[in-house]
Amino acid sequence: MPxxxxDxxxxxxxxxxxLEWPKRFEILCGVARGLQYLHQDSRLRIVHRDLKASNILLDNKMNPKISDFGIAKTFGGDQTEGKTNKITGTHGYIAPEYAFKGLFSTKSDVFSFGIMVLEILSGNRSIRFHHEDHNITLIGQAWTLLNEGRPFELIDVHLRDSYNNLLQVLRxxxxxxxxxxxxPEDRPSMSSVILMLGSESELPQPKPPGYYMEIASQDRNNVSSKLESFSENTMSVTALGGR
Structure with missing residues (x-):
């Protein structure tokens, strides 16, 4: 892609x-619409299972395209959840229930999307984030700042001169x-996410997130041994995405 x-x-x-804030907001809304199509509007329900910043390709107008469906799963009929003993994906983006129990659903993609939203806003990679004073993750930092009434401190310093709607960023x-x-049952569907991003209605208070604290070395090794991570430089296939 041009x-x-x-990432x-x-x-x-x-x-x-x-990449100023208005364009970042357009990109995350476009990805949300692309996921809604996969989860709801496609003939078969599709769970991507490896949604991450490097799998969002950008065309010459910076329109996002969800790519790399190599480990995607399709659901037919009324099926909403699957289970596997072989965990594939990228450490730092996969949902807790998938990493530790092998359970995946559209809500697994929602979790990955949430990670990507926090990365777009902060400019930090989820997997490499390290707080100097506390043993918390990027998710934990965002959660802490929101509860302390200081969520604006999460925002990438390069964005602070490019937005004129702080409420939109905080939302x-x-x-x-x-x-x-x-x-997973507490996470919104992608159609609900799109409505929340495009409205000014009051949002529910989020419940405690997954991966609040940094994973201890032993647990990190156990998770990593289960994962079959896919390189960011592997071949990608462009698919439908929101514009």
């Missing part, structure tokens, strides 16, 4: 300055935390 992928912009000190943080709640 503009590579989302090329949001995690690079130089490139991140080129996105709130929605991101709703998506990464520990229990």
């Amino acid at each position: 503009n590579k992928s989302l 090329f912009f949001i995690f690079d000190q130089g490139q991140s300055k080129l 996105c943080i709130h929605v991101g935390l709703l998506c990464v709640q520990q229990r």
